[in-house]
Amino acid sequence: MVLAPTGTEATVPLVAVLSGLFGLAIGSFLNVVIYRTPRQESLIAPASHCPLCGEPIRARHNIPVLGWLLLHGRCADCGSTISVRYPLVELTTALLFAGLCLRLSALQLLPALPAYAYLAAVGVTLAMIDLDHRRLPNVIILPSYVIIAGLLAGASLWTHDWSALARAGAGGVALFAFYLLLAVIHPAGMGMGDVKLAGILGAILGYLSWAALIIGAFGGFLLGAIVGIAVLAAGRGTRKSALPFGPFMITGAILAIFVGDPLAQLYLRAMGQV
Structure with a gap:
């Protein structure tokens, strides 16, 4: 007989998914930290922008991973290449958050x-x-x-x-x-x-x-x-x-x-x- 999961066990996958989504958002912020901290720049202002042309990144292009895919890895204004490392940082952070949730639950x-x-x-x-x-x-x-x-x-x-x-x-x-x-x-x-x-x-x-x-x-x-x-x-x-x-x-x-x-x-x- 297969027993139904308890309330806590049943919520773990949901918490893991939510943790992963939260990790995507955090990963997007980490890209800012990675770029600006060594340069001693503010993490708050100015808003995210292309480091080459300086144009602000539009809200729809700031969606983690999906924004990079929509842009085909290029700036919407000047066409300069956006490193694949940006979505990889976001995706890695999301996977780590979800994986840690499952591991710590176990x-x-x-x-x-x-x-x-x-x-x-x-x-x-x-x-x-x-x-x-x-x-x-x-x-x-x-x-x-x-x-x-x-x-x-x-x-x-x-x-x-x-x-x-x-x-x-x-x-x-x-x-x-x-x-x-x-x-x-x-x-x-x-x-x-x-x-x-x-x-x-x-x-x-x-x-x-x-x-x-x-x-x-x-x-x-x-x-x-x-x-x-x-x-x-x-x-x-x-x-x-x-x-x-x-x-x-x-x-x-x-x-x-x-x-x-x-x-x-x-x-x-x-x-x-x-």
Whole structure:
């Protein structure tokens, strides 16, 4: 006999869809943040406009993803090319928001969704800025400590799970200290922006589990090594070529949120521990 889903279970797909739609809107704003923050421009004024001709973008063309498709990837006024990265940022943010909703629901941690959605938004933003400018702006990272701490505390208050909040604090301190040690030992290979980002990722991963923290922390190094080898093999760089590490850290953390615990269980089974 197939049982009908409970009220909470039945609403999860709807919440995931709404989260995805909200993610589309947030992704549109993130494109503004990614472009203007490194240039120290206001995020409020002027309104969205073509960076080449300066003409304002019409409201119907500001619809996430669809606006880019309607314009065929070109400015409606001057015809200049609009990078495909704009709709990709919007779509990626939407998928992350929806996916995090489903994942946290499965873990019975849905009250923590605002914290993880915020991390996804900040992660997409920082990854793009680091790729473009090789830096992680303090104006984004430092306030994120306060915001994520507040959102995780709110989730713990809702669920009465204070051990998760304590684990988040310990995880943030541990990963910050680890990256700081690496920066001291090898300053050329690790920037302080990476160190500051590590504290945020450590907290958000530690809130889930120790397994997620460990896999997320070392996942970034693994991804960096794989891409570095691929760059060398393709002749696109040398051993001295510097790659921005922030995107690898963020990708490793996101992957750990979704598959950290299953990977840990798989490893333990392989070792005969479970």
